[in-house]
Amino acid sequence: MIIDCHCHYTTEPHQHHAFRQAQVRYAQDRTGTAPLYPGIGDDEIRASIEDNQLRLLQQRGIDMTVFSPRAAGMGHHVGDESISLAWTRASNDLIARIVALFPQHFFGVCQLPQSPGVPIAHSIHELERCVKELGFVGCNLNPDPSGGHWTAPPLTDRAWYPFFEKMIELDVPAMIHVSGSCNACFHTTGAHYINADTTAFMQLLQGDLFSDFPELRLIIPHGGGAVPYHWGRYRGLADMLNKPPLTSHVMQNVFFDTCVYHQPGIDLLFKVIDLDNILFGSEMIGAVRGLDPETGHHFDDTRRYIDALALSPQDSQRVFEGNARRVYPRLDAQLKARGL
């Protein structure tokens, strides 16, 4: 079985985008009433998946995916808390409908109604709704709701603790994933995403979060940002900061996905990071959609790079399935309930 831990719904029906545009306009001028979410037919949602993510999953031999709203679209910096909440509920409900339409292939992960300066505790209700009512298996947690201004405290700050406590209670992991950048310095998928991954890892290295939360599980996407490439730097910094070795200090609780779009990058990831810390992911359909002229295949067809490693069947099973089932126990439970 092959589980992709990192896919987003980036082929939403046009009505979903129209709602957001109306909502952003409303957030700016506050004239009239807040827009209502439009009716979108099942056929339209089904087609948007069958023609895109499901088609690619099947082409690539991927059985199922952990699926969340478009990350760049979360837009936590837009409007205020009420805008963020309405948009988040609509986006998560859309994921829930996809999961209901394709229960064999899609498992839900929610975005959160974060907003700059608003306590993360205000996101707990939506997390509980998604997990308990919609059957979701995890969440995407944004370490920078400001969209590139980095005004929130580091993830190790106690301000985040109420949310971590709830994650542990619900037994769900979080992928640490920023949204679109509204800072002209940072291209969203080329700089902000990768920087956020690197930043989050270094915050965890500097702090002692997992002493307080030994059961917390965080996924750092995009192959861990710059971290595996600079693994020696991070090992050395842990030493200089008088922290334990990374294997015990951070890597009992942190996992990297395989969203690295060329063979040498995947080779490095598997060379320096323990196999138990790597989850198969592609970020499909996402940041990079084209064909690599050097291979003739999609850049984001990351299964090919892993297959080229010629791992043992046991190791392949860990990266493609076992690690995901361990990190997402609610996914594992749903699969087991189906005899899988």
Place this chain on the structure above:
Amino acid sequence: MIIDCHCHYTTEPHQHHAFRQAQVRYAQDRTGTAPLYPGIGDDEIRASIEDNQLRLLQQRGIDMTVFSPRAAGMGHHVGDESISLAWTRASNDLIARIVALFPQHFFGVCQLPQSPGVPIAHSIHELERCVKELGFVGCNLNPDPSGGHWTAPPLTDRAWYPFFEKMIELDVPAMIHVSGSCNACFHTTGAHYINADTTAFMQLLQGDLFSDFPELRLIIPHGGGAVPYHWGRYRGLADMLNKPPLTSHVMQNVFFDTCVYHQPGIDLLFKVIDLDNILFGSEMIGAVRGLDPETGHHFDDTRRYIDALALSPQDSQRVFEGNARRVYPRLDAQLKARGL
């Protein structure tokens, strides 16, 4: 001959730090008069180099280094333009004294008197002073003088053009190097430095700076941040943004150093980046000072990793010497004038 393109003076005499502390206090409360730079004897400066950078250079078989003030110490966000200028002149003058004391081994690169919101044109005078009067061969240009708030426009913005024009007139390159972070989200050497490298590269990818400045040469330190690890992502993003391939769009003008502190990282760098774009560097004595327990050698002894690649003599010469002499023509000219 082996030239290290990236070393900082991080073993400054205590008087230098005391001056800075007095200056920061003065910047905060503006009582009394601005502090005067103290007298520091040649013997003290000589010892601070002989016991540290020169000792390590000789231990590692490095002939010379391109040397600049401590990057984290530039502190462009501290005080205002006048504070930044006084500190910058003092820091550059100290480098000039080291170059005068050890002309065989040290070549100067200057910091700039940048300050948030202040036009970069105001840094031209100090660049000219350092190049023309002090004989420096390059500069460190900070893309984020705010120290982690990223309030300056991207490097491709025309606001930076007057400085690039002067660099070309003087025929000096810039290393794109941020200073210390005053944003609690970003650890200086573990996140802010690496993020800045990634950010700068993506800005250059998004823009068309080198169409306007085909002679401009920029060094992105720390092995290019996350870029080589995510080279497939950047090749794919160039395609999605309808840019030419990276080799022609960016890599005629951009160079990465080898400040990557483990063998797999260096292996990757040399696998994906053309040899002509790689300059030997160690960032010594800098971010990571310890011994790697896995090798028994200093993390930042980057020569070892390159030696392990077993490059041909011609290729070694390019990485250790030739590329640096091409990117820093004033260094090359000084060496040629000595018959080297």
